[in-house]
Amino acid sequence: MEHETKIEIRDLNVFAGKNQILKNINIDIPKNKITVILGPSGCGKTTLLKCMNRLTDLYPELKVSGRIMIDNNNILAAKEDIYKLRQQMGLLSQRPYPLPMTIYNNIAYALKLRGIKKRREIHKLVLHYLQQANLWDEVRDRMREPAVRLSIGQQQRLCLARGLAVNPEIILADEPTSALDPISSQFIEETFSKLKNDYTIVLVTHILRQAKRIANHVVFMYLGEVIEQGSVEEVFGNPKMEKTKLYLGGTFN
Amino acid sequence: MYLLNRVQRHRVNSTWMVISLALVAFLPFLLFIGLYLKSAMLLRDYSLFDLVFSKIWKPSSGQFGFYPFIVGSVWVTMLAMIITAPVCLLTAIYVTQYTRKFVLRIMHPAIDILAGIPSVVYGLWGILVIVPFISRYLGPWLEVKTMGYSILAAAFVLSIMIIPFVLNILIEIFKAIPVELKEATWSLGATEWQTIKHVLLRKALPGIIAAFGFGLARAFGETMAVLMVVGNVVKLPKSVFDPGYTLPALIANNYGEMLSIPKYDSALMFAALLLLVVSLFFNLVMHFFIVKFNKY
């Protein structure tokens, strides 16, 4: 079961002052698969995602060291054009944060940042991404409304569409369904399963059943360290480490 | 108090609470009615239009034209806002978005001190520093004749006075924007400045406008500092280097004589009424503005 590796994380350490948030992380994330990151609250999953997207730059108190190789390119070393770099990845956060604009402009803005200027093309792509995120049918008549008027579930799909609109190869999703109702969650899950043919997806979740349903590859983290990683069959079917067994058995959370 | 039992004490306390609340709730109406009754005498004899738009102010011969004062107030206030608004907006963005937290920790006490300095002291500082600066350096440099006591001096002093007020509101507004919204924008590949320009400013826009509105209302009613540096000349100013007169200064300067000339007291109360109405109006509009336009 060898896959092509898309993201290669080597010796990643993150400090917040004296407090070490991530300790010596080494992960291989396979291309065009869904990799699920599991682990109890506070173990550093969100921080790991932020490192991949260089969002850690927003927090001057965080010190990041190590390498994150994407297509043999160390993004942590990149000085120039981290903006282009971020466009390789679409981000979906725990709660939807639509931009303070209309539904249409939420996506058009991402397209403009990508450098697309022709109105006709923008039109076409907005429609395309909304369809891809399973939202088009619900918003086709409401494109000029402020995005916050949508329901939370719809907002999350809008954020997904917006994330896709930067034309990424990778999708980073941080507990994207935790604020959603079951139906909306299912929508997002289905969309992910469809998208994985074209995108490398990294998904953080607390829901074990969700992980089992859609994951190809699983990474289990505990207190800032990677305890175990492998294919979903390996980790769920035959966990090697004691902590993983306990977690999957639901003994601690 | 301890002679009363619990139930009686509860009754006393509750009653006192309701009385106090009623007093506070009626205060704006009380102020309005009080000042209106006092200025009614003037309003009976002159039309509102004449009072507001007549240029001649000669109380001793019964001519009460408030136009020069209104114009003076508007000039001073507007000019002050032109200085304050960009300074506060830029600073608020800088200290909340670009710098480490310790800068905010320096700014907070600085803002507190600026807010605490009383207005006479601001006026005194204006006389000591701003007025000579305008008459000795700025005026000659721009080749205008000025005594220093001018609309510009008043506007500058006033702008410094309202900076802490406006800046405080703006900082709160920017701090209240969730960091995740920034992260979302960054993740699309936007730069810091694009994030600020396209997302944060738009998100904060109703709040920003309201902050400016509140600041404007505050500036319009400021009395002592302005009075001390504006020159107090009843004439329509032709440039910002001319002296002027404002509504609050009019009231403060003339309360001594107001009982000796007929209708003079009524006229000054009318000026106070104008100030009250402007202040209530602006604050009212801005409150509704925040509620109404927070659509994003």
Added chain:
Amino acid sequence: MKLARKIEEKFFKALMFLSTVFILIILAIIIYSIFEKGLKSISWEMITQIPQGGYYYGKGGGILNAILGSLTLAFGATALAFIIGLPVALYLNVFLVRHKKVITIIRFLLDLIWGIPSIVYGAFGFSLMILLGLQTSLLAGILTVTLFILPIMIRSMDEILSTVPIGLQEASYSLGSNKSETAFKIMTRQTVSGIITAILLSFGRAIGDAASVLFTAGYTDHLPNGLLEPVATLPLSIFFQLSSPVAEVQNRAYASALVLTLIILLVSLFSRGLGKRYHKTKINF
């Protein structure tokens, strides 16, 4: 195109930096000029004596009348505003806590009142005085300033009280307390530091404002002696001394400004210190 964007970004960042520095420099200039001028002319005599004959032409004496007058007036007004303000703030956060609409309206009214310029209060107080046949006096000054600081007092206490979780009130009821006991015993104890800060903030406002006392408190060269007598205040004493043509008297105005500024800075420093200390006894949720 890309260069233009970079320049724009740099330009605005520089502008922001300059604005921030501008504010700090102005503050430094203000503090410096007040201290520089004030320290030169301040003397022991100035703060321990009342004006003697010919004081306003440069003869001896001091401004003790204004210092004590201002303190008395500000104490009186703050106390009165506290007696009226605390119950209102408590009423909002205990009795009306379930009536969000009513609270919103009252807070809105308070914010409106907060925005009214102090000269309007002064004018209103003056016409009230005439109506009641009162002279300019300490009492009239206290009443006017009370109205002026009331919204500040209430809103700052309200701000603190509204952060107390409703669970604390429920716990108090479950022990058998009634609403006013919950309000005056539990809520106040939980927020002591905030209440003290509110009081000090109001005190600072009360002592620094000139426009509201201009018509109502009057002015006198004597120490305050009675509620119905006029009273001198520091802001007005600065104002009057500054209007004098005699240089010596103007210098005293600078010294008086220094005294007033110091009092206000001390009060605000005090409130910060106290705020920190009391925080430790607060239950954290």
